[in-house]
Amino acid sequence: MRHRLAALLGLGLLVVLVLWLLPRAEHSGAAPEAATPPMPASAAADGTAPGAAPTASGGRNPEAASQLSPERLDLEQTSLRGSRFDGDLGFAQDAPVRPSLSLRQLFDYVLSLVGERSLEEIRAILAAELIRLGASPAQQGQALAWFERYVRYLAEVDRLAPALNGLDLPARLARLRELRQQWLGADMAEAFYALEEQYQQYTLERQALARDAELGTAERAAREQALFDALPESLREPIQAHRESEAALADAAAIEATVLDAAGRYAARRERFGEEAAARLELLDRERAAWQARVQAYQNERARISTQHREAAARQQALDAYLANHFDEAEQRRIRSLEAIGEL
Secondary structure (H helix, E strand, O other): OHHHHHHHHOOOOOHHHHHHHOOOOOOOOOOOOOOOOOOOOOOOOOOOOOOOOOOOOOOOOOOOHHHOOHHHHOHHHOOOOOOOOOOOOOOOOOOOOOOOHHHHHHHHHHHOOEOOEOHHHHHHHHHHHHHHOOOOHHHHHHHHHHHHHHHHHHHHHHHOHHHHHOOOHHHHHHHHHHHHHHHHOHHHHHHHHHHHHHHHHHHHHHHHHHHOOOOOHHHHHHHHHHHHHHOOHHHHHHHHHHHHHHHHHHHHHHHHHHOOOHHHHHHHHHHHHOHHHHHHHHHHHHHHHHHHHHHHHHHHHHHHHHHHOOOHHHHHHHHHHHHHHHOOHHHHHHHHHHHHOOOO
């Protein structure tokens, strides 16, 4: 119910914030294996070995992609079917590709195929997307070299996951920052993780304020506001939207729990959310009441059938006939699911 209210009020929770900014061991689960020896932190800025020129295959055989089966490179045969590529290069014509958050998004998009496609196939899919984006051969090579460095970093995080999980949150985040600097280099770590690390630090400092028993309510609120004000606008906006969404959900639940008559609920919702939202919520109330009435009728019929038919097969046949006559297929599945978990 709370999620439907959020949709009706136009106050969705911040999916992007969750995906980008929540503290996590990057790409938990099986990380893509590093197919070549680890790259030292002193590697060239484009991610290639010192003195090596980047190639369109990120330092690998440039013919490898063309030798892979087209079916293995078709996203419609994967869990990404129907989706669009996330992220971008953000490059200017004939300009070098620089690491950016949108580039990380592009890498993360193709790496979500780990477990469905081999790493070599994922590289080929990325290479094909770079061509589609209009990247020159030099730009393709640079981007793929950054990809190799990112893959190595993720593999190292996966290797160290047991040790990282044994640390408390501040120590774990500090260790991840060290690994990013070591494996990605300062520029790439900054571009890929600066916003995430700022949000994590903000969260840690808010938690510290919440634990400080010596702070009064007003002083704690003032310090929390100062922390919020210090964030960049790109973080403040989604956090504020999340706060407003949570407040709206809480208010909607309170109105529903405390105002029992329909007219009173409509008036309270109109004052809090506006005329249009109040009307939609009233419609939702009516739809929910109608569903509950149909469910109650089914329960009554089920009780009647159980007294009239002694054999289980006969009872089930009568129930199936009632469901078929009064509920569509999706509703029948819902009824049976509710019965299976004891909700009816």
